[in-house]
Amino acid sequence: xxxxxxxxxxRNARAGRPLTDVELEDLTQDTLLTIWRKLPTYExxxxxxxxxxxxxxxxxxxxxxRKARAPVLLDEIVERAAPPEGDGGAGIxxxxxxxxxxxxxxxxxxxxxxxxxxxxxxxLETSASSAKTHYYRGLQKLRSLREGVR
Amino acid sequence: MSGEARxxxxxxxxxxxxxxxxxxxxxxxxxxxxxxxLARELDGAGARERERRVAEARALGAAPGEARTARVIExxxxxxxxxxxxxxxxxxxxxxxxxxxxxxxxxxxxxxxxDGGVLxxxxxxERLALEASxxxxxxxxxxxxxxPDPARYDxxxxxxxxxxxxxxxxxxxxxxxxxPRPAVASWPEEIRWEVxxxxxxxxxxxxxxxxxxxxx
Numbered sequence: 001x002x003x004x005x006x007x008x009x010x011r012n013a014r015a016g017r018p019l020t021d022v023e024l025e026d027l028t029q030d031t032l033l034t035i036w037r038k039l040p041t042y043e044x045x046x047x048x049x050x051x052x053x054x055x056x057x058x059x060x061x062x063x064x065x066r067k068a069r070a071p072v073l074l075d076e077i078v079e080r081a082a083p084p085e086g087d088g089g090a091g092i093x094x095x096x097x098x099x100x101x102x103x104x105x106x107x108x109x110x111x112x113x114x115x116x117x118x119x120x121x122x123x124l125e126t127s128a129s130s131a132k133t134h135y136y137r138g139l140q141k142l143r144s145l146r147e148g149v150r
Numbered sequence: 151m152s153g154e155a156r157x158x159x160x161x162x163x164x165x166x167x168x169x170x171x172x173x174x175x176x177x178x179x180x181x182x183x184x185x186x187x188l189a190r191e192l193d194g195a196g197a198r199e200r201e202r203r204v205a206e207a208r209a210l211g212a213a214p215g216e217a218r219t220a221r222v223i224e225x226x227x228x229x230x231x232x233x234x235x236x237x238x239x240x241x242x243x244x245x246x247x248x249x250x251x252x253x254x255x256x257x258x259x260x261x262x263x264x265d266g267g268v269l270x271x272x273x274x275x276e277r278l279a280l281e282a283s284x285x286x287x288x289x290x291x292x293x294x295x296x297x298p299d300p301a302r303y304d305x306x307x308x309x310x311x312x313x314x315x316x317x318x319x320x321x322x323x324x325x326x327x328x329x330p331r332p333a334v335a336s337w338p339e340e341i342r343w344e345v346x347x348x349x350x351x352x353x354x355x356x357x358x359x360x361x362x363x364x365x366x
């Protein structure tokens with residue numbers, strides 16, 4: 001479970017260190033407790049460490065939002081957390097760079113951070129139906145781009 | 151079906167809002183199949199990205215608080231040692247003693263009133279305090295009178311109604327512990343908490359307990 005503190009530290013660093021070391025320590029405790037409670041839902045479809053990643057991201061995102069009291073920092077987290085451009089055709093940024101910022105955020109939160117639409121809506125301070133609409137539009141846009149290439 | 155209704159149907163299918171019979175009724179739909187394939191590709195790319203990030207994190211040096219976290223986890227995961235069993239027995243005995251001392255009127259026996267809580271027992275501590283953390287949790291702070299050097303602390307938080315353990319943290323080097331916010335939210339308004347101080351060889355040097363209202 002040491003990976004939890006390391007994931008939090010790594011993601012915090014990528015987001016521009018919005019949390020201090022002391023805040024990260026507290027967050028590690030909170031996240032471990034969350035994971036402990038969610039452990040019965042682990043189905044073994046991914047490595048345990050990879051499964052914990054989702055909770056680390058959610059807790060970090062919520063902590064930054066509480067601290068900043070503004071959704072704008074979330075945008076920074078999502079943007080900065082995305083891998084750099086040119087990471088090869090298989091990278092998720094290869095897909096998302098063709099979309100509007102909001103569509104890219106929704107698809108990123110859905111597929112990379114593995115969040116539910118309810119969680120995405122909370123993160124983006126919007127409704128679940130709006131998140132779903134952006135998701136659908138984003139997917140359709142990617143499909144059209146692929147059609148154009150064929 | 152109008153274009154708008156079709157979009158709504160596809161959106162519901164892709165966001166998990168269609169029941170199995172509804173999805174079956176849609177049948178083979180080329181556009182939906184392509185969108186689902188795209189979503190699966192994104193899932194795969196997202197999973198690879200998560201694995202990459204976890205690998206990146208694993209390769210990092212120690213993170214803030216990692217040593218403290220690891221000690222707590224190891225201590226909790228370890229089979230209960232004889233010392234812990236003895237400590238639990240001592241806690242039960244001291245609880246009985248406390249009940250005996252405090253039964254009857256409002257008197258608290260020889261307990262001392264400190265920091266808004268009642269020090270129920272154990273002169274080994276001069277301070278046991280719960281304070282609201284600016285970050286939303288509750289910070290527990292304690293100060294032993296003559297602690298060994300180095301000192302280790304075990305802290306147990308209990309529901310005063312039945313004595314059940316709400317949270318226990320063991321083998322702490324510091325004299326403060328931030329109670330996790332999600333846990334505190336579901337705790338009773340008043341809790342009982344106990345601190346034991348040990349030396350490096352595990353010998354107990356003192357015990358203190360207090361009942362206090364949780365600052366919210």
